[in-house]
Amino acid sequence: MQKxxxxxxxxxxxxxxxxxxxxxxxxxxxxxxxxxxxxxxIPLGGPYVVRFKNAHIALRKDxxxxxxxxxxx
Amino acid sequence: MSETTxxxxxxxxxxxxxxxxxxxxxITGNRFKTVNYPGATVDYFVGTSHKGYEHMIHVADxxxxxxxxxxxxxxEVTYKLLFENKSNHDISKNIVVVVDATQLSRHLVLVRQAQxxxxxxxxxxxxxxxxxxxxxNVDLLKLSxxxxxxxxxxxxxxxxxxxxxxxxxxxxxGNSESFTPSLKNLKHDFASEAQEISELCLKQKSTGxxxxxxxxxxxxxxFLLHPIFGLALFAAIMTGLFTSIxxxxxxxxxxxxxxxxxxxxxxxxxxxxxxFADFISNGIIASFGAVIVFVPQIFILFVGIxxxxxxxxLARAASLIDRPLSMVGLNGRSFVPILSGFACAVPAMMAAxxxxxxxxxxxxxxxxxxMTCSARLPVYALLLSFLFFGSKxxxxxxxxxxxxxxxxxxxxxxxxxxxxxxxxxKPSAFMLxxxxxxxxKFKVVLLNALSKTYGYIKRAGPIIFVLSVFIWLGTNFPxxxxxxxxxxxxxxxxxxxxxxxxxxxxxxxxDWRVGVGLLSAFAAREVFxxxxxxxxxxxxxxxxxxxxxxxxxxxxxSFPNGELIFTPxxxxxxxxxxxxxxxxxxxxxxxxxxxxxxxFALYQxxxxxxxxxxxxxxxxxxxxxxxxx
Ligand SMILES: Nc1nc2c(ncn2[C@@H]2O[C@H](COP(=O)(O)OP(=O)(O)OP(=O)(O)O)[C@@H](O)[C@H]2O)c(=O)[nH]1
Numbered sequence: 042m043q044k045x046x047x048x049x050x051x052x053x054x055x056x057x058x059x060x061x062x063x064x065x066x067x068x069x070x071x072x073x074x075x076x077x078x079x080x081x082x083i084p085l086g087g088p089y090v091v092r093f094k095n096a097h098i099a100l101r102k103d104x105x106x107x108x109x110x111x112x113x114x
Numbered sequence: 115m116s117e118t119t120x121x122x123x124x125x126x127x128x129x130x131x132x133x134x135x136x137x138x139x140x141i142t143g144n145r146f147k148t149v150n151y152p153g154a155t156v157d158y159f160v161g162t163s164h165k166g167y168e169h170m171i172h173v174a175d176x177x178x179x180x181x182x183x184x185x186x187x188x189x190e191v192t193y194k195l196l197f198e199n200k201s202n203h204d205i206s207k208n209i210v211v212v213v214d215a216t217q218l219s220r221h222l223v224l225v226r227q228a229q230x231x232x233x234x235x236x237x238x239x240x241x242x243x244x245x246x247x248x249x250x251n252v253d254l255l256k257l258s259x260x261x262x263x264x265x266x267x268x269x270x271x272x273x274x275x276x277x278x279x280x281x282x283x284x285x286x287x288g289n290s291e292s293f294t295p296s297l298k299n300l301k302h303d304f305a306s307e308a309q310e311i312s313e314l315c316l317k318q319k320s321t322g323x324x325x326x327x328x329x330x331x332x333x334x335x336x337f338l339l340h341p342i343f344g345l346a347l348f349a350a351i352m353t354g355l356f357t358s359i360x361x362x363x364x365x366x367x368x369x370x371x372x373x374x375x376x377x378x379x380x381x382x383x384x385x386x387x388x389x390f391a392d393f394i395s396n397g398i399i400a401s402f403g404a405v406i407v408f409v410p411q412i413f414i415l416f417v418g419i420x421x422x423x424x425x426x427x428l429a430r431a432a433s434l435i436d437r438p439l440s441m442v443g444l445n446g447r448s449f450v451p452i453l454s455g456f457a458c459a460v461p462a463m464m465a466a467x468x469x470x471x472x473x474x475x476x477x478x479x480x481x482x483x484x485m486t487c488s489a490r491l492p493v494y495a496l497l498l499s500f501l502f503f504g505s506k507x508x509x510x511x512x513x514x515x516x517x518x519x520x521x522x523x524x525x526x527x528x529x530x531x532x533x534x535x536x537x538x539x540k541p542s543a544f545m546l547x548x549x550x551x552x553x554x555k556f557k558v559v560l561l562n563a564l565s566k567t568y569g570y571i572k573r574a575g576p577i578i579f580v581l582s583v584f585i586w587l588g589t590n591f592p593x594x595x596x597x598x599x600x601x602x603x604x605x606x607x608x609x610x611x612x613x614x615x616x617x618x619x620x621x622x623x624x625d626w627r628v629g630v631g632l633l634s635a636f637a638a639r640e641v642f643x644x645x646x647x648x649x650x651x652x653x654x655x656x657x658x659x660x661x662x663x664x665x666x667x668x669x670x671x672s673f674p675n676g677e678l679i680f681t682p683x684x685x686x687x688x689x690x691x692x693x694x695x696x697x698x699x700x701x702x703x704x705x706x707x708x709x710x711x712x713x714f715a716l717y718q719x720x721x722x723x724x725x726x727x728x729x730x731x732x733x734x735x736x737x738x739x740x741x742x743x
Binding site: 065066067068069070071072081083084085087088090094096097099100104 | 180181183185216217219220221223224301303305306308309324325328331332335336339340341342344345429430432433434436437438446543544545546547548550
């Protein structure tokens with residue numbers, strides 16, 4: 042897993058892993074080149090909270106791993 | 115209102131929290147709850163436009179869905195309605211996609227997908243007020259041109275634009291022919307197209323207001339999702355919610371209690387103290403009074419959950435608890451169903467439709483009836499009032515808190531066991547949209563709580579009434595004129611039947627009368643209280659005692675050998691029984707429907723009740739062996 046920094050911006054380079062999860066991420070509105078802000082991580086190994094297009098979504102590490110991300114800032 | 119030009123039902127689709135139910139309510143004049151929690155609607159509802167509008171159209175509110183390719187059972191509801199159409203409704207080719215203007219690029223994905231399936235899409239654009247606060251506006255003509263849809267701006271708060279939408283839909287629906295949607299092109303990636311359209315339609319420069327609301331939410335999240343502070347606050351909020359059920363409700367409960375017993379006594383005298391007076395006061399009023407007393411607690415619980423939902427916190431709470439729940443085979447999405455289970459298992463089981471994995475749903479549905487639902491409250495409140503008679507109100511409050519936590523622990527242990535036994539056929543996932551925080555709308559929350567409390571009374575009322583009549587008749591006849599109360603009851607129909615089943619209840623330390631109460635509780639748990647109220651009024655009460663409460667009667671109730679029936683040991687045993695037992699016909703009915711499996715419901719029914727019986731018997735008999743009574 043790529044090491045993700047909290048309170049940082051990432052660019053979505055592509056989708057990987059489970060097709061079903063990738064499809065759902067696309068339907069949620071995430072697309073290639075999307076700017077994704079990793080806001081925080083829920084305590085005790087809980088999900089990440091990410092923001093894109095002014096929406097906040099909580100998703101587990103496994104789901105986040107379906108996105109190829111590149112740090113932008 | 116003009117007659118409808120078509121009986122076809124127009125489905126309203128949209129992502130969770132986009133404002134579908136709010137719009138549906140404006141159209142139909144309904145008061146279905148609309149709250150700030152994604153996934154609040156888990157079934158579809160069909161309605162007709164309100165008389166006040168010029169045209170009559172038939173509309174269906176559907177559960178929120180991001181896509182027409184379903185990911186969870188609640189999304190399947192929408193899928194089945196549109197593609198399989200097994201309902202009795204003739205679904206129109208014209209559908210409405212409700213689009214949140216602040217999420218234009220994301221919500222247009224569904225518009226494109228619906229068009230790809232062959233639907234004639236009309237866009238209802240909501241949340242424009244929020245966009246306007248940011249000095250932004252959507253170019254409606256451009257949006258219509260680029261999407262090929264009719265676009266109607268809707269003011270979700272005041273109902274503006276609804277009339278125009280109904281007119282437009284009425285016109286379009288008049289020409290609609292029957293058609294079969296296509297599943298072929300649904301997997302196409304519509305996100306970039308949606309993004310492009312959105313950029314072209316949102317022209318003005320943002321003042322940053324929307325971003326400010328987003329940042330405000332993130333500042334709140336910084337505290338509310340903080341590793342220490344966030345978890346402590348979560349625990350505090352949950353404790354606050356459940357303790358308020360007691361300290362806030364007590365004065366109202368006391369007032370209702372004295373009113374109900376006063377009314378029973380008064381009506382007995384007013385009605386001439388004969389058979390009919392006895393039936394009305396000792397049968398009907400006493401049994402209703404015993405249950406009505408607990409309505410304030412139920413109302414407060416509904417208000418508490420409503421406030422959490424509407425503030426936007428509930429979705430965070432579900433995320434906070436995702437990890438601990440996933441350790442026992444559950445999901446963060448199980449949180450809201452489990453929490454609702456503290457009010458009533460029926461809507462709670464339906465709320466579990468938002469869980470995608472079948473195994474996680476299975477486990478969630480299985481453990482929901484362990485939660486201390488509002489129907490158990492009257493029972494616990496009665497048993498605890500007996501245990502702590504005359505002592506400070508805080509003591510029963512603390513024990514009740516332990517019962518609540520205990521039900522969670524029992525649910526957790528059962529979930530962990532089931533997690534080991536059951537196999538997974540689909541990996542678990544957790545993706546939950548977190549709405550922006552906002553000040554809860556108290557009026558809406560109160561109205562919702564009132565309508566749910568009313569629903570509770572409406573559901574429980576007829577069952578209590580029918581059983582009360584049977585139990586009163588059963589304990590008073592055939593020897594109503596008999597002056598010796600013991601002989602009268604022993605020889606009554608219910609007394610004879612009760613004696614036949616007494617051996618089953620003896621190991622629990624109780625007599626046939628409590629046994630009858632326990633059996634009647636299978637209709638609805640709270641009936642236990644009303645049944646005891648009738649049986650003990652007759653067997654242990656004289657006419658002078660009509661106004662004395664059920665507790666007083668319980669304190670003196672005894673076996674034929676003079677030993678008291680209700681002792682700390684037997685009362686704790688009864689509490690344990692109610693903690694484990696599944697005694698609700700409606701819950702079993704919903705379990706069959708939700709899991710589409712009679713086997714599941716039977717497993718649940720047998721497992722919980724067998725466990726309840728043996729745990730109670732083991733507890734009571736062990737206490738006796740150790741010399742406690
Ligand atoms: N400011 C504003 N709020 C709105 C508008 N329309 C709806 N809301 C609020 O948005 C929240 C979500 O609305 P709902 O109607 O429950 O949304 P839904 O699409 O039915 O949600 P699900 O049941 O999750 O599918 C509620 O709190 C509404 O009061 C609007 O036009 N403006």
